[in-house]
Every structure is written in structure tokens, then in C-alpha cells.
Amino acid sequence: EVQLVESGGGLVQPGGSLKLSCAASGFTFSGSSIHWVRQTSGRGLEWVGRIRNKDNSYATAYTASVKGRFTISRDDSENTSYLQMNSLKTEDTAVYYCTRPLNTGTLAFDPWGQGTLVTVSS
Amino acid sequence: QSALTQPPSASGSPGQSVTISCTGSSSDVGSYNYVSWYQQHPGKAPKLMIYDVSKRPSGVPDRFSGSKSGNTASLTVSGLQAEDEADYYCSSYAGSPIFVFGTGTKVTVL
Numbered sequence: 001e002v003q004l005v006e007s008g009g010g011l012v013q014p015g016g017s018l019k020l021s022c023a024a025s026g027f028t029f030s031g032s033s034i035h036w037v038r039q040t041s042g043r044g045l046e047w048v049g050r051i052r053n054k055d056n057s058y059a060t061a062y063t064a065s066v067k068g069r070f071t072i073s074r075d076d077s078e079n080t081s082y083l084q085m086n087s088l089k090t091e092d093t094a095v096y097y098c099t100r101p102l103n104t105g106t107l108a109f110d111p112w113g114q115g116t117l118v119t120v121s122s
Numbered sequence: 123q124s125a126l127t128q129p130p131s132a133s134g135s136p137g138q139s140v141t142i143s144c145t146g147s148s149s150d151v152g153s154y155n156y157v158s159w160y161q162q163h164p165g166k167a168p169k170l171m172i173y174d175v176s177k178r179p180s181g182v183p184d185r186f187s188g189s190k191s192g193n194t195a196s197l198t199v200s201g202l203q204a205e206d207e208a209d210y211y212c213s214s215y216a217g218s219p220i221f222v223f224g225t226g227t228k229v230t231v232l
Contacts, residue, residue: 047223107173107215110169
């Protein structure tokens with residue numbers, strides 16, 4: 001069974017940092033890109049960014065609102081992706097999900113992890 | 123990149139059909155056949171229901187169907203069942219690479 005499990009969420013002050021993890025199992029992690037998506041009660045779902053696989057030079061891409069503050073990385077030996085979040089703002093408060101493409105070449109995501117809540121507040 | 127526009131709510135009686143629209147622009151929905159739809163029950167993660175405009179992943183009932191015309195995509199749920207009551211989100215590839223999601227529609231089974 002394909003499974004993704006996020007961890008590392010919590011309460012952090014504005015300007016602080018937090019690192020989320022996404023542990024994968026049930027598929028060839030090293031061959032897949034990993035995407036991060038967040039969900040707020042006010043703005044719905046928002047694509048955060050993605051990291052491609054080794055064959056694609058581990059290329060990363062981010063949405064404009066997090067560029068320069070967030071960094072996605074991966075450790076294929078641990079089947080884990082990471083989302084390093086710096087200079088956090090109150091508007092970064094959200095449930096953060098990791099997910100992967102349904103199949104190679106598709107641009108739809110399945111499955112998703114259960115999510116981890118990040119709260120940015122003083 | 124702006125969110126795709128969906129109606130806030132839709133409803134139907136058991137057995138009826140409901141159609142949800144998803145309006146984007148020529149930069150996203152209108153340019154790519156990479157529209158997908160996700161179902162989300164309260165407190166749960168989104169689940170993929172339709173991808174590439176009209177394809178269904180394995181295990182998704184054929185009561186769910188998708189289509190697209192110009193800058194607007196649609197999801198139709200036929201033969202509504204109680205378990206279809208959920209929030210539904212569309213999504214589209216927008217190049218660069220960027221993905222944009224819809225504002226979400228709450229489907230109520232009356």
C-alpha cells in the first residue's frame with residue numbers, strides 16, 4: 001500500500017523556522033517527485049512546491065509566496081522528503097500535506113498524507 | 123496565479139445528479155488537459171477522483187465523470203449517494219511548473 005506520513009508540525013512564532021518530514025512507503029520513492037500542498041480554512045488548497053527525482057537533477061519549484069523562505073529536499077536512502085520553512089508568517093498557518101503524482105507523467109496527486117498542522121502565532 | 127473559481131455549494135437528492143463547475147483562464151484550464159478533481163471528507167486528506175480532465179483512477183466509481191470546455195472544467199456526480207457528501211476541489215496545471223486549485227464546493231446530499 002502506498003503511504004505518505006507527515007510529521008514535524010507545531011506552534012512557532014512569526015519569524016521562526018520549522019522543518020516538516022514526509023516518510024514514504026509502498027512505492028519506489030527514488031523514482032517519484034514529491035509535492036507539498038497546504039490547506040487553510042480561508043484560502044483552501046494551495047500548491048507549495050515540489051522536488052523531482054535524481055534523473056531530473058532533484059529540481060525544485062515553489063509557489064511565489066514561499067520562494068526564498070521554504071526549501072524542499074529529499075533523502076532517497078530514507079524514503080523521506082523534507083520541507084524547511086524559514087521566516088514564517090502568520091499566513092503560513094495551515095495543514096501541510098505531502099503527495100506524489102498518481103503515475104509517472106501524470107500531473108495529479110494520489111495519495112496524500114494525513115497532513116500536519118503548522119500554526120504561526122505569537 | 124489566482125485560484126480557480128468554484129460555486130461554494132451544490133446539492134441533490136439521493137439518486138440525482140450534481141454538476142460542479144471550475145472556471146480558470148487561458149493560462150491554466152484553457153491551456154492544459156491536466157485538470158483533476160479531489161474529494162475531501164471532514165478531517166481527512168483529499169482523494170483523487172478525476173485526472174487528465176476525464177480519467178478515473180482505479181477504484182473510483184463510474185458515477186464520477188469530468189469534462190472541459192474552454193476555460194471551464196466540470197465534475198458530474200450521478201446517482202448521488204450519502205457518502206458523496208464532501209468538499210470537492212478542482213486543480214489545474216498552469217505551466218512553469220505551477221499548480222492551481224479551486225476554491226472548493228461543498229456537496230450536500232439532501
